[in-house]
Amino acid sequence: MSSIVEQDIHADDHHHHAPGGGIKRWLYTTNHKDIGTLYLWFAFIMFLVGGSMAMVIRAELFEPGLQIVEPNFFNQMTTVHGLVMVFGAVMPAFTGLANWMVPMMIGAPDMALPRMNNWSFWILPFAFAILLASLFMEGGGPNFGWTFYAPLSTTYSNDSTALFVFSVHIMGASSIMGAINVIVTIMNMRAPGMTYMKMPLFVWTWFITAFLLIAVMPVLAGAVTMVLTDKFFGTSFFSAAGGGDPVLFQHIFWFFGHPEVYIMILPAFGIISQIVPTFARKPLFGYASMVYATASIALLSFVVWAHHMFTTGMPVAGELFFMIATMLISVPTGVKVFNWVATMWRGAMTFEMPMLFALAFIVLFTIGGFSGLMLAITPVDFQYHDTYFVVAHFHYVLVTGAIFSIFAAAYYWLPKWSGVMFDKKLANWHFWCSLVSVNVLFFPMHFVGLAGMPRRIPDYALQFADFNKWISIGGFAFGLSQLFFLALLIKACRKQGEPAAAKPWEGAEGLEWEIPSPAPYHTFETPPVIK
Amino acid sequence: MNIGAIKFAAASLGLISASVSATDMPLNLTKGVTDISGQVYDLHMYIFWICTVIGIVVFGAMFWSILHHRKSKGVKPADFHESTKVEILWTAIPFVILIAIAWPAAKTLLAMEDPSESDLTIEVTGSQWKWHYKYHGTDVEYYSVLATQSEQIHNKFEKGDNYLLEVDRPLVIPTGKKVRFLVTSDDVIHSWWVPAFAVKKDANPGFINEAWTRVNEAGLYRGQCAELCGKDHGFMPVVVIAKEPAEFDAWFAEQEQIIRDKKAEEQRWLSMSMSMDDAMDMGQKIYTANCAACHQASGEGLPGAFPALKGSKIATNNNPAEHIGIVLNGKKGMPAFGKQLSLAEIAAVVTYERNAWGNNTKQLVQPKDVNDVKNGK
Numbered sequence: 001m002s003s004i005v006e007q008d009i010h011a012d013d014h015h016h017h018a019p020g021g022g023i024k025r026w027l028y029t030t031n032h033k034d035i036g037t038l039y040l041w042f043a044f045i046m047f048l049v050g051g052s053m054a055m056v057i058r059a060e061l062f063e064p065g066l067q068i069v070e071p072n073f074f075n076q077m078t079t080v081h082g083l084v085m086v087f088g089a090v091m092p093a094f095t096g097l098a099n100w101m102v103p104m105m106i107g108a109p110d111m112a113l114p115r116m117n118n119w120s121f122w123i124l125p126f127a128f129a130i131l132l133a134s135l136f137m138e139g140g141g142p143n144f145g146w147t148f149y150a151p152l153s154t155t156y157s158n159d160s161t162a163l164f165v166f167s168v169h170i171m172g173a174s175s176i177m178g179a180i181n182v183i184v185t186i187m188n189m190r191a192p193g194m195t196y197m198k199m200p201l202f203v204w205t206w207f208i209t210a211f212l213l214i215a216v217m218p219v220l221a222g223a224v225t226m227v228l229t230d231k232f233f234g235t236s237f238f239s240a241a242g243g244g245d246p247v248l249f250q251h252i253f254w255f256f257g258h259p260e261v262y263i264m265i266l267p268a269f270g271i272i273s274q275i276v277p278t279f280a281r282k283p284l285f286g287y288a289s290m291v292y293a294t295a296s297i298a299l300l301s302f303v304v305w306a307h308h309m310f311t312t313g314m315p316v317a318g319e320l321f322f323m324i325a326t327m328l329i330s331v332p333t334g335v336k337v338f339n340w341v342a343t344m345w346r347g348a349m350t351f352e353m354p355m356l357f358a359l360a361f362i363v364l365f366t367i368g369g370f371s372g373l374m375l376a377i378t379p380v381d382f383q384y385h386d387t388y389f390v391v392a393h394f395h396y397v398l399v400t401g402a403i404f405s406i407f408a409a410a411y412y413w414l415p416k417w418s419g420v421m422f423d424k425k426l427a428n429w430h431f432w433c434s435l436v437s438v439n440v441l442f443f444p445m446h447f448v449g450l451a452g453m454p455r456r457i458p459d460y461a462l463q464f465a466d467f468n469k470w471i472s473i474g475g476f477a478f479g480l481s482q483l484f485f486l487a488l489l490i491k492a493c494r495k496q497g498e499p500a501a502a503k504p505w506e507g508a509e510g511l512e513w514e515i516p517s518p519a520p521y522h523t524f525e526t527p528p529v530i531k
Numbered sequence: 532m533n534i535g536a537i538k539f540a541a542a543s544l545g546l547i548s549a550s551v552s553a554t555d556m557p558l559n560l561t562k563g564v565t566d567i568s569g570q571v572y573d574l575h576m577y578i579f580w581i582c583t584v585i586g587i588v589v590f591g592a593m594f595w596s597i598l599h600h601r602k603s604k605g606v607k608p609a610d611f612h613e614s615t616k617v618e619i620l621w622t623a624i625p626f627v628i629l630i631a632i633a634w635p636a637a638k639t640l641l642a643m644e645d646p647s648e649s650d651l652t653i654e655v656t657g658s659q660w661k662w663h664y665k666y667h668g669t670d671v672e673y674y675s676v677l678a679t680q681s682e683q684i685h686n687k688f689e690k691g692d693n694y695l696l697e698v699d700r701p702l703v704i705p706t707g708k709k710v711r712f713l714v715t716s717d718d719v720i721h722s723w724w725v726p727a728f729a730v731k732k733d734a735n736p737g738f739i740n741e742a743w744t745r746v747n748e749a750g751l752y753r754g755q756c757a758e759l760c761g762k763d764h765g766f767m768p769v770v771v772i773a774k775e776p777a778e779f780d781a782w783f784a785e786q787e788q789i790i791r792d793k794k795a796e797e798q799r800w801l802s803m804s805m806s807m808d809d810a811m812d813m814g815q816k817i818y819t820a821n822c823a824a825c826h827q828a829s830g831e832g833l834p835g836a837f838p839a840l841k842g843s844k845i846a847t848n849n850n851p852a853e854h855i856g857i858v859l860n861g862k863k864g865m866p867a868f869g870k871q872l873s874l875a876e877i878a879a880v881v882t883y884e885r886n887a888w889g890n891n892t893k894q895l896v897q898p899k900d901v902n903d904v905k906n907g908k
Contacts, residue, residue, distance in 0.1 A: 065685065066685055071765065139834060140836065144759065149720055151736060155863065156718065156761060247735055280608065281608040285611070289613075311733045312733045313733060319640060324633055327629045327633060328629070334625050338621045341596065344593060346606075347600050347606075348600065348602040349602060359593075359597070362593065363590060374579065377636045378636065379636055383729055386722060454757045459766070461693075461694055463555060463556040
């Protein structure tokens with residue numbers, strides 16, 4: 001295979017290399033690597049923006065009483081924090097990883113639809129500019145929670161709702177285009193000999209994720225459109241006074257929202273399934289069952305949405321159905337965790353930075369999985385619902401789950417992207433500070449929630465004071481820890497560090513390691529042949 | 532300077548010790564005071580221990596592997612990468628565990644969702660940001676509003692022990708009886724939650740949800756609104772007092788008497804007129820308690836969210852009827868106060884709004900005027 005790769009580089013000499021600097025390169029680029037870089041930087045900036053909103057939240061919750069912000073602004077912070085993290089940080093980061101890695105992992109020269117790729121990225125900054133600008137409007141930005149339950153988001157919201165709706169539409173369009181691109185690329189541009197069941201798991205999980213995106217983003221678009229017309233054009237989809245139903249909104253939202261949760265975790269499963277075998281120096285255990293487990297999780301994700309709504313007053317038959325369907329998801333998810341542990345079993349492990357983040361992922365995501373199983377049990381969910389126990393649960397699966405997997409992926413592939421090894425000292429600081437602080441931040445939330453503290457409140461009873469102080473301290477520390485990562489990324493982008501080999505990790509396997517580091521601007525213009 | 536520093540240190544020490552002494556947060560879910568809440572607690576612990584055991588097994592295997600199967604110990608990696616037997620086994624075992632969880636959970640759930648054969652029904656209505664209770668089929672009804680002073684919230688007064696968990700008028704229910712709740716809302720979605728009863732039910736505008744409880748021990752139980760319902764979501768607690776049935780009956784008879792007296796009083800008000808000073812005094816109190824959260828003490832509102840009353844057309848024109856109508860019946864995001872405030876109180880607050888902050892209309896609204904608007908005259 002390596003001879004083919006050399007030929008590829010030779011062919012590349014006849015073409016132009018990376019175009020020169022300047023904004024036009026980035027505005028007009030159709031190159032999957034450039035667009036991947038744009039997505040990843042955009043996601044990281046949004047991560048810092050959403051994170052600074054979390055800092056405002058934690059500063060206000062540091063002590064009982066209102067000190068820093070008023071309740072209305074507090075609600076805007078929780079709302080926009082959620083929206084920015086979900087749609088601005090996690091999803092674009094995964095799309096960025098897909099852009100960079102999917103073509104290189106399947107031996108394709110680029111994404112199948114490069115111009116749409118450019119467009120799907122470049123509408124994102126506008127979407128978030130609109131959303132963030134709404135915070136400065138008279139009356140403030142969206143303050144009804146990222147789940148924007150009607151009628152709080154319709155009759156009782158302020159005029160910035162129009163901007164919120166428009167920006168969500170743009171984000172949705174961007175996601176759908178990104179997903180179409182991934183599907184078309186994977187179905188049509190695999191190198192000869194790469195059958196579906198030979199694809200790396202990161203490609204598989206993204207392939208399935210992309211179908212989820214196409215299925216549910218239009219549902220979200222429908223939901224926001226109905227909110228728009230209810231608020232501004234006199235319809236009554238969600239108002240009983242006009243024959244509608246506010247709970248209908250929740251059904252529509254969570255029909256999008258629950259698959260959305262898996263959109264944010266399936267690519268993470270793929271990343272961990274790439275990294276663990278590399279550093280255990282042993283092939284992934286149960287490749288086929290991993291693929292089937294991912295597909296089952298994706299299918300089940302369409303029939304569990306109402307477990308977010310157990311207190312809305314469903315018929316008991318509905319509650320039983322959604323309880324059992326939700327519990328079933330733990331079976332394929334369990335299979336994945338068991339497979340990762342079995343991959344490590346009797347391997348020869350080393351613990352470089354990607355592996356450390358992957359191990360932290362497996363342990364902490366599983367903790368989030370346990371609290372998820374507890375939340376599935378309807379009668380007990382009545383006590384947990386809308387408390388900090390839920391906040392703890394979804395931050396374990398999204399921060400120490402999705403975001404830790406993104407960190408793992410960034411450390412794993414950064415040498416390939418930048419051509420230099422990252423600064424190990426900064427990486428260690430980043431990992432250990434993040435690991436400790438994230439648990440100081442989110443673990444006590446379980447206790448606070450069980451003791452009865454509702455979520456989304458700007459002020460709380462005195463019994464919760466000590467724990468909240470610790471949670472805030474953990475929050476500030478976790479926020480600051482990310483600055484190590486920022487410094488590390490800047491160094492890597494400036495090519496400061498030892499040059500990286502084509503395959504910087506001893507146990508790594510896959511097409512992406514067959515090409516030099518940094519990856520040339522064009523790769524696999526002649527497809528490699530897979531045996 | 533030094534004295535100031537010492538004072539500051541002493542004050543902050545005082546604050547710290549105060550916050551420590553006020554803290555006795557339970558670390559686990561409450562067992563509560565009903566049979567159902569006890570079952571819920573048992574389920575919670577049962578699932579918690581199952582998760583703990585699975586966690587010990589999985590993380591144990593993982594950390595064993597991390598400790599022993601490392602390259603630095605010179606191990607050669609094995610090459611196995613599948614085993615149908617093992618994979619079927621660890622798909623099947625979780626199924627069995629899930630059935631062992633689902634069975635008792637379903638039993639408890641069916642009991643929780645059966646509000647039939649209740650002894651007493653209470654209508655619970657949420658609105659921004661208070662609860663309304665009506666004893667079904669009687670005239671006894673009242674609002675239950677946060678009793679914590681805003682000075683405590685804004686750190687001007689020291690915070691009391693029940694900070695944010697206290698109301699002016701708690702709900703009162705009898706012990707040992709099956710009490711059914713009919714839960715709904717006047718505006719956005721709220722959620723009525725008392726952890727000690729394991730009852731949490733959303734209050735959906737336009738729809739009625741059912742829940743029930745049978746409290747075993749007399750006592751005072753605190754909860755909060757659990758569904759984000761706007762600006763003051765964090766400030767609408769639920770407080771329930773459970774009394775022995777005899778005590779409850781006495782209390783209830785007393786409430787009925789109070790209602791009768793109030794109705795008689797209302798009739799008297801219709802023929803009386805308030806003086807400007809009385810109306811302004813009373814009006815300011817009502818305004819602070821009910822209106823200032825949105826329209827602000829200054830009457831300037833919050834631009835874009837809550838309209839200003841200061842200098843507004845409706846509050847300064849010659850015809851107070853429209854103004855009275857809005858207070859009585861609400862408008863868009865604003866709740867209706869017709870059920871909550873008496874005729875005299877509405878007359879006073881409208882008078883206040885028409886004469887405070889330089890609105891100087893010099894108009895005095897009387898209870899009779901309010902009654903006229905109410906009856907569509």
